[in-house]
Amino acid sequence: MPETLSVQCCIAGGGPAGMMLGLLLARAGVSVLILEKHSDFLRDFRGDTLHPSTLEIIHELGLLERFLQLPHQKVSRIKARFGDLEFTVADFSFLPTHCRYVAFMPQWDFLNFLQEEGRRYPGFHVRMSAEVTDVIEHDGSVSGLHAETAQGPLDIRAALVVGADGRHSIVRKRAGLSVEEFGAPMDVLWFRLSRRPDDPADPMGRFDVGRIFIMLNRGDYWQCGFVIAKGSLNEIRAQGLPLFRESVAKLAPFAADRVHELQGWEPIKLLTVQVDRLRQWHKPGLLCIGDAAHAMSPVGGVGINLAIQDAVATANLLAQSLRDGHATVTDLAKVQARRIWPTQLTQRAQLLIQNRVITHVLNSTVPLTPPWPVRLFARLPFLRRLPARMIGLGIRPEHVHTPLG
Numbered sequence: 001m002p003e004t005l006s007v008q009c010c011i012a013g014g015g016p017a018g019m020m021l022g023l024l025l026a027r028a029g030v031s032v033l034i035l036e037k038h039s040d041f042l043r044d045f046r047g048d049t050l051h052p053s054t055l056e057i058i059h060e061l062g063l064l065e066r067f068l069q070l071p072h073q074k075v076s077r078i079k080a081r082f083g084d085l086e087f088t089v090a091d092f093s094f095l096p097t098h099c100r101y102v103a104f105m106p107q108w109d110f111l112n113f114l115q116e117e118g119r120r121y122p123g124f125h126v127r128m129s130a131e132v133t134d135v136i137e138h139d140g141s142v143s144g145l146h147a148e149t150a151q152g153p154l155d156i157r158a159a160l161v162v163g164a165d166g167r168h169s170i171v172r173k174r175a176g177l178s179v180e181e182f183g184a185p186m187d188v189l190w191f192r193l194s195r196r197p198d199d200p201a202d203p204m205g206r207f208d209v210g211r212i213f214i215m216l217n218r219g220d221y222w223q224c225g226f227v228i229a230k231g232s233l234n235e236i237r238a239q240g241l242p243l244f245r246e247s248v249a250k251l252a253p254f255a256a257d258r259v260h261e262l263q264g265w266e267p268i269k270l271l272t273v274q275v276d277r278l279r280q281w282h283k284p285g286l287l288c289i290g291d292a293a294h295a296m297s298p299v300g301g302v303g304i305n306l307a308i309q310d311a312v313a314t315a316n317l318l319a320q321s322l323r324d325g326h327a328t329v330t331d332l333a334k335v336q337a338r339r340i341w342p343t344q345l346t347q348r349a350q351l352l353i354q355n356r357v358i359t360h361v362l363n364s365t366v367p368l369t370p371p372w373p374v375r376l377f378a379r380l381p382f383l384r385r386l387p388a389r390m391i392g393l394g395i396r397p398e399h400v401h402t403p404l405g
């Protein structure tokens with residue numbers, strides 16, 4: 001017999017969306033159980049950028065001072081290099097927020113922090129090594145989740161199930177929610193190179209003939225992203241590691257003496273870029289948020305922040321109903337109605353950049369000229385506030401309105 005539990009809200013997935021929602025609901029007096037399939041948060045790189053909008057939420061929760069004691073790097077400008085010309089594409093220093101920068105922090109530190117804060121509330125529970133395998137559904141209405149844990153099978157009954165289990169969401173699949181795919185022309189190879197104290201400090205985006213390369217300062221190492229045409233990994237591997245190392249050395253000459261650290265393909269991880277969105281984010285008893293509702297392109301590095309914004313909107317709109325023991329379809333529809341517009345607009349902007357800029361650069365065979373918006377930002381610096389606002393705050397930033405439980 002499976003172990004059975006009952007809670008007001010059961011969340012599949014302890015990523016940014018699931019952990020933030022769990023914390024906010026528990027703080028509002030709702031009993032929450034988060035099921036996370038991994039045994040800890042200490043996993044490979046999967047996005048470290050906490051934008052001003054997320055830092056503002058942490059401020060609104062009264063946690064900013066403690067949060068900023070965790071190791072992080074602050075970045076107030078994003079620069080890009082097209083051929084030999086360097087441009088500032090976004091300047092966060094003018095944003096009307098407490099933190100006018102992006103904080104780069106390993107995602108596991110962020111998730112551990114949310115978990116520790118959540119534990120201060122009696123309704124907050126997390127089960128690690130608990131993999132959701134199915135939804136419990138009767139007559140089109142979801143009433144819980146099945147999970148496999150180290151101790152055996154677990155059934156959870158809940159007034160609301162939230163699918164926050166990321167881009168490969170099992171919840172959305174088992175619940176039969178239909179997905180609209182938008183495609184992406186690229187994938188990304190992620191790897192590390194060591195960083196020296198006299199290296200540049202700012203993150204770098206380099207656009208060169210047929211190549212896009214990103215370097216994020218992680219203190220003693222660089223987190224590197226090498227953008228490749230979709231599906232071209234096998235071709236790149238067939239050309240051999242020495243050629244790959246040579247390409248990296250050309251894109252980041254200051255790190256040419258370190259490319260030998262890439263001794264094999266194993267530490268070079270492939271992120272298959274996927275952009276999609278659920279047509280409907282909910283059905284009776286179930287709501288999907290974060291990447292489970294809309295997988296984002298890495299363009300702008302906004303995935304974590306959108307996931308957090310979804311969590312805040314969900315808690316604002318549903319905490320009271322959940323405290324009363326139910327969340328109606330009308331309540332769930334309100335979450336989608338609030339978040340669909342920012343999600344759609346952000347994805348449209350990402351698709352535009354993917355199709356116009358990234359495809360163009362990856363297919364280029366002659367030296368690049370920067371796209372006209374970038375040239376305009378170079379000439380009229382105040383215009384850099386626009387991308388800074390879009391990336392740093394997003395469209396329709398959310399604020400914490402959940403009452404304390």
Ligand SMILES: Cc1cc2nc3c(=O)[nH]c(=O)nc-3n(C[C@H](O)[C@H](O)[C@H](O)COP(=O)(O)OP(=O)(O)OC[C@H]3O[C@@H](n4cnc5c(N)ncnc54)[C@H](O)[C@@H]3O)c2cc1C
Pocket residue numbers: 012013014015016017018035036037038045046047048049130131132133164165166167169170190271289290291292296298300301302303304305307
């Ligand atoms: C390599 C890489 C780099 C990225 N870089 C950035 C970046 O720089 N900035 C940025 O903002 N975004 C970045 N992203 C995207 C960002 O990580 C996601 O958009 C964001 O994490 C989405 O949050 P989420 O909580 O919705 O989903 P996720 O972070 O995917 O969390 C889902 C959680 O659910 C768990 N889970 C999955 N299936 C199950 C199951 N069956 N049962 C139980 N648990 C389950 C997973 O283990 C995971 O912890 C990157 C992603 C990748 C992969």
